Amino acid sequence: MFAVIRDLARYNVEFAAGTLLVGIIVIFALASFFAPAPPHLIYVVPPDMPPSTTYWFGTNSRGQDLFWQLSFAFRNTLSFGLMVAVISRIISITVGLLAGYVGGWMDRVLMFFNDIFVSLPVFPILILFYFVLRSNLDMFTLALIMGCLGWPFDARLIRSVALGLRHREFTRHAVFSGMSARKIMFEEHLPYVMPIVFATAIANMIWSIGLEVTLAVLGFTNINVPTVGTTLYWANNHSAMVVGVWWWILIPVVLIVILFIGLFLLTVALNEYIDPRSRLRRIGGA
Amino acid sequence: MRDYLTFVLKRLVQLAAVVFAGISAAFFITHMSPISPVEMIVGRVAAQASFSPQALQDLREALTELFAADLPLHIKYLNFWARFVVGDLGPSLIAFPTPAMQLVMRALPWTVGLLAVAIVMSWTIGNLLGGLAGYYQNNRFLKAFGVVAMGIQPIPYYIVAFLLVLIFGYFWPVLPISGGFAMNVRPGFTMEYILSILHHSILPAASLVIVGLGISFLGMRALVSNIVTEDYVTYAELAGVKSERVVFFYVIRNAAVPQLTGLAMALGGIFSGTIITEQVFGYPGLGTLLVTAVNGGDTTLVLAVSSMAVVAVASAIFVIDLLHPLLDPRVRVK
Numbered sequence: 001m002f003a004v005i006r007d008l009a010r011y012n013v014e015f016a017a018g019t020l021l022v023g024i025i026v027i028f029a030l031a032s033f034f035a036p037a038p039p040h041l042i043y044v045v046p047p048d049m050p051p052s053t054t055y056w057f058g059t060n061s062r063g064q065d066l067f068w069q070l071s072f073a074f075r076n077t078l079s080f081g082l083m084v085a086v087i088s089r090i091i092s093i094t095v096g097l098l099a100g101y102v103g104g105w106m107d108r109v110l111m112f113f114n115d116i117f118v119s120l121p122v123f124p125i126l127i128l129f130y131f132v133l134r135s136n137l138d139m140f141t142l143a144l145i146m147g148c149l150g151w152p153f154d155a156r157l158i159r160s161v162a163l164g165l166r167h168r169e170f171t172r173h174a175v176f177s178g179m180s181a182r183k184i185m186f187e188e189h190l191p192y193v194m195p196i197v198f199a200t201a202i203a204n205m206i207w208s209i210g211l212e213v214t215l216a217v218l219g220f221t222n223i224n225v226p227t228v229g230t231t232l233y234w235a236n237n238h239s240a241m242v243v244g245v246w247w248w249i250l251i252p253v254v255l256i257v258i259l260f261i262g263l264f265l266l267t268v269a270l271n272e273y274i275d276p277r278s279r280l281r282r283i284g285g286a
Numbered sequence: 287m288r289d290y291l292t293f294v295l296k297r298l299v300q301l302a303a304v305v306f307a308g309i310s311a312a313f314f315i316t317h318m319s320p321i322s323p324v325e326m327i328v329g330r331v332a333a334q335a336s337f338s339p340q341a342l343q344d345l346r347e348a349l350t351e352l353f354a355a356d357l358p359l360h361i362k363y364l365n366f367w368a369r370f371v372v373g374d375l376g377p378s379l380i381a382f383p384t385p386a387m388q389l390v391m392r393a394l395p396w397t398v399g400l401l402a403v404a405i406v407m408s409w410t411i412g413n414l415l416g417g418l419a420g421y422y423q424n425n426r427f428l429k430a431f432g433v434v435a436m437g438i439q440p441i442p443y444y445i446v447a448f449l450l451v452l453i454f455g456y457f458w459p460v461l462p463i464s465g466g467f468a469m470n471v472r473p474g475f476t477m478e479y480i481l482s483i484l485h486h487s488i489l490p491a492a493s494l495v496i497v498g499l500g501i502s503f504l505g506m507r508a509l510v511s512n513i514v515t516e517d518y519v520t521y522a523e524l525a526g527v528k529s530e531r532v533v534f535f536y537v538i539r540n541a542a543v544p545q546l547t548g549l550a551m552a553l554g555g556i557f558s559g560t561i562i563t564e565q566v567f568g569y570p571g572l573g574t575l576l577v578t579a580v581n582g583g584d585t586t587l588v589l590a591v592s593s594m595a596v597v598a599v600a601s602a603i604f605v606i607d608l609l610h611p612l613l614d615p616r617v618r619v620k
Contacts, residue, residue: 115304116303116307119603121308121595121596122558124558124591124592127561127576127577128312128315131316132315210442214562
């Protein structure tokens with residue numbers, strides 16, 4: 001595990017850059033534990049102050065220090081992304097390994113559902129949930145819903161690897177020595193798909209955080225929980241651009257772009273690691 | 287040919303399943319809503335003037351009959367399908383009594399037009415450049431383009447659209463940032479109207495193209511950089527086939543097939559992007575309609591828009607899948 005990370009950091013510029021960018025955001029998010037005021041309080045500092053040495057990121061029209069506000073926002077956004085990633089990983093690993101190992105009718109049925117989920121437009125469905133739940137749509141419910149929608153691509157990937165593993169010698173050995181199907185799937189096959197699971201988990205976080213930002217900007221989530229999306233929602237709500245409070249919009253946008261690029265570089269690096277041909281090309285000749 | 291027909295038939299079954307599942311989900315989710323359309327209209331009417339309680343009660347009964355609000359859920363569900371087939375989902379709330387389907391049909395061409403242009407443009411340009419970047423790996427311009435694409439591709443549509451509004455509406459106001467056509471132009475088959483539509487669609491289309499371009503560029507580059515190591519490419523190069531011919535007819539031609547499948551799978555996501563893009567630019571399409579309907583608490587219209595979205599996305603994927611055998615002779619022969 002550590003050898004892998006060391007190799008990646010040494011030979012892969014994308015991995016190093018990605019880790020750095022994501023690391024900055026994670027540290028920034030962790031800073032929220034030392035915040036001087038809880039995020040839901042308003043008018044704790046003078047409103048509309050531009051970035052200065054006292055208020056690094058300025059203050060917004062609601063009288064909140066943007067540095068701490070955004071720190072909370074990134075903590076919530078990151079944990080939201082992680083929640084969705086974990087929930088959808090559980091589903092995609094189970095479906096992928098089952099379809100790949102058991103095969104036959106199980107494979108056909110699961111992939112039939114998989115194809116249905118791939119073709120469903122996710123965003124209108126999320127809006128429907130908001131339409132019904134309104135402000136009851138808290139972060140965990142939203143994460144649960146998105147986790148249940150975000151698994152099909154990755155399940156198909158995992159299935160394709162599991163299909164190949166089924167005919168390998170060690171699987172046959174395991175079957176003949178009386179291992180149960182569940183044990184074979186989760187103890188023998190799971191380690192082989194773990195790199196894919198990690199790479200797709202990060203890609204999944206990009207997807208879910210992007211959707212959360214989009215939903216929140218429209219005001220379609222619980223707008224009182226600080227996330228990157230709700231920060232932008234309040235900025236638009238107070239017409240920050242017209243009033244001239246540009247830092248209220250620019251700083252969250254820049255930070256979220258940093259996070260997205262960092263996460264994306266990590267997926268690229270991991271995908272290259274999974275593909276031995278491109279790994280060899282990088283380490284060996286060029 | 288017969289194999290192609292079985293393929294089409296299988297895909298048709300799948301299309302039907304997707305449409306059925308999607309619309310059923312939309313129906314049941316919207317009917318969990320606590321908002322009653324009847325009470326909503328009664329409340330709106332009662333707020334404007336004072337009426338006798340008897341008149342309000344009569345109105346309530348008439349509306350209950352109109353919306354069939356007192357039936358049990360499974361009967362509503364069956365009725366819904368019966369009416370969906372003939373394309374009548376009942377009156378909308380926010381524009382009462384205009385039928386919801388009429389509003390949807392008014393918005394649909396805008397979304398389809400915007401999406402079609404954006405997808406065709408980003409897919410073709412992205413794949414061509416991506417193919418060239420994968421083949422000529424030392425070209426400086428293409429390398430730089432790759433870095434830019436990597437930076438832009440993961441950014442959500444909303445942020446890109448928002449940045450475009452800031453740049454072209456605030457710092458350098460040269461392009462219209464809102465609406466489908468200019469206010470002073472009369473809709474009709476005139477040159478002025480068409481030009482106005484094109485003018486207003488530049489920014490929304492650009493925001494979709496910018497993100498889509500990156501996706502197909504990176505996918506194609508990854509595919510091609512694997513294909514160039516294949517024996518047949520080396521052989522063609524050694525045999526003296528011109529390199530342009532190798533790129534376009536040997537390499538990109540082969541990589542285009544999985545890219546088409548990729549497009550079909552990404553279509554749902556692109557559609558989600560359109561909703562938010564339309565909202566940012568105030569474009570009169572399905573996305574704007576959906577957001578307006580949600581904010582107005584209009585169950586019928588929300589259901590109509592999301593059903594139409596499911597049908598539209600599923601059929602577009604279906605059409606792309608049907609093109610697959612035409613592009614890939616191996617599928618055709620088998």
